[in-house]
Amino acid sequence: MGLVVQKYGGSSVADAEGIKRVAKRIVEAKKNGNQVVVVVSAMGDTTDELIDLAEQVSPMPAGREFDMLLTAGERISMALLAMAIKNLGHEAQSFTGSQAGVITDSVHNKARIIDVTPGRIRTALDEGNIAIVAGFQGVSQDKKDITTLGRGGSDTTAVALAAALDAEVCEIYTDVDGVFTADPRVVKKARKIDWISFEDMLELASSGSKVLLHRCVEYARRYNIPIHVRSSFSGLQGTWVSSEPIGDKKVEQAIISGVAHDTSEAKITVVGVPDKPGEAAAIFRTIADAEVNIDMVVQNVSAASTGLTDISFTLPKTEGRKAIDALEKNRPGIGFDSLRYDDQIGKISLVGAGMKTNPGVTAAFFEALSDAGVNIELISTSEIRISVVTRADDVPEAVRAVHTAFGLDSDSDEAVVYGGTGR
């Protein structure tokens, strides 16, 4: 008998009908001979409504209390889901994150899981129950306070439980059919990916793909837990994310997995930085001390005549104010002329392990952008990804052009061969 962990997002359990539909699907998995653990998010807009209430009573809600508040959402959905399953004649028990043994650090609102001790879940399964677990929440190791895991936390809960219980698969149910070669809202011809490696999925996630968060995929890779991303509204196979294709699936790794884009970032350019050792370090120490996460970094070639250079980096728009303030405050220590802030940028990324061994991918990428008349402002690469920053307005057209150029459109032949030498 296999052990399956299923995770259902808020849109899948938005109302009583949704909960009943999900309950039927869970019972199917149980009837198929599996032990079933279900991780569930808060219903639909519940979390937003709770946040709204918090803002009405306090402009700066304290972390501990904010977590206590938000975790009420999953408590409601998991209890209702357990009731709905029992109403179908099957045994189910719901567990809070704390009861399920999800132990975290004490960083409220974005706690990290440091251990999972699912003794009560194991007992419930052994007694023939379906176990329903509240996603997104845990209990802190030192203070025994309720914590939340931050954005996408329910996916992480599911993968962490799957790892602790040595599950065969972690099924992530959502409102889309799987991971696509590009955002289907932008690229009509985007194709559902049948299988993708952890590495490519990690790059897609950190490049703007919203289906799975980086943190959840990273956890799954570390413990080698296959993820199956699929729709809770259909019975279709979705996208498998794993180290190797699963079972008898003869899926060959695509050269290019997909095109991701992201318009949530801004660019800061530090102008007139003396080109001497320690300058970049001073800038990024300032940013790090302000607890701002940065993404791409580019340093221009220094102008010989002045001995000054410019350093640009991208960061979430939401952290722009904080970064600017920190830099301005430390301007005397760092030494620069001025700051430029630009939040009208977009990032397009091409991801695929195949680019390691297929020369010419980079050239073809830039040609596609050039043919579409898209100007490139910054470039950054990893072994299996190329990213460029463009004007935000150019993003949709750029994504479509690249998607077509690499033969990813659903009506094109698959194989695309690249000439040239090296990337």
Add this chain to the structure above:
Amino acid sequence: MGLVVQKYGGSSVADAEGIKRVAKRIVEAKKNGNQVVVVVSAMGDTTDELIDLAEQVSPMPAGREFDMLLTAGERISMALLAMAIKNLGHEAQSFTGSQAGVITDSVHNKARIIDVTPGRIRTALDEGNIAIVAGFQGVSQDKKDITTLGRGGSDTTAVALAAALDAEVCEIYTDVDGVFTADPRVVKKARKIDWISFEDMLELASSGSKVLLHRCVEYARRYNIPIHVRSSFSGLQGTWVSSEPIGDKKVEQAIISGVAHDTSEAKITVVGVPDKPGEAAAIFRTIADAEVNIDMVVQNVSAASTGLTDISFTLPKTEGRKAIDALEKNRPGIGFDSLRYDDQIGKISLVGAGMKTNPGVTAAFFEALSDAGVNIELISTSEIRISVVTRADDVPEAVRAVHTAFGLDSDSDEAVVYGGTGR
């Protein structure tokens, strides 16, 4: 420094404004030099909304999951209240029933508190925090499952915590000014009671007064915790419930504390019962086995000619069906002619320890009812209470008549003297 436990009901924290108003009041108590523990109910209609959701997914929600669901309500209100207090510049921490050490038995939906181990509350207080505790909930001793205490459970939580923490007073904040000599919706001239003994309060509570539940008063009496029932909307003194009048209050015990009424009961008459030993036992064993709680019991004098008698008893209307079914099922074993069910009855009770020593109270009570043209169907008495059953339609007039006759009206002189000998 004194320790005060305050309890706020759902109507006091119905929205963000209510929560902010309550937060100010709590901070006042803290500023007055007290250690403050606050027990809070779910906001306004939250519990009803959750029950409605449960009914949508399952006609018979399981006890364990139902409790898990309902406890989300207090989790929301307590976290918001803690945030609102912190926003006023004071430290506050919220605790679930489980975190607060409220240990119960495993009877879901109406668990009983069997122990309170408020170690975390004590620590929070010692560190200068205001402690906010979820009312109505606990954790079962054996299975560590979340439980709820049933109707009025938050009051019981407050009194139990007050006892465990050896508080000076348990303040119950509600939407009325205190306990009245009669229901002010029925008797316009009803008077707020300044002080009432535990015993009289217990009788009022079991006779239909809704302000405090019997269970909560019983707990307070056992541990001798003074209760102060008052309005969260005004700064007025409310009603003190304690063994003796508190502090320098020279309040004399009234002869009559008040008039309670109850129209939530029905009457079942078992007609044609053989008048021999064991018959009543058979009837009430049947009722007890069906887990139906009964109130008044009256057996008529047997008719000599037939050797048959009638037995009548009252019970909550909500349990009428269950009792009738159980009796019909056991009719062969018990032996009776027929059952009569009457849900158009009402009960009027006069409560006051003074009736023990003031002869004539019973006579005056019956005279008042007679003068008002109210027919009496059943009578039951305790040492400090007389109750009668009448037609439901007669109840308002009967309550007003008795209230006036015993000098309880707010514009009458207080002292009323009764003549006659004995009750």
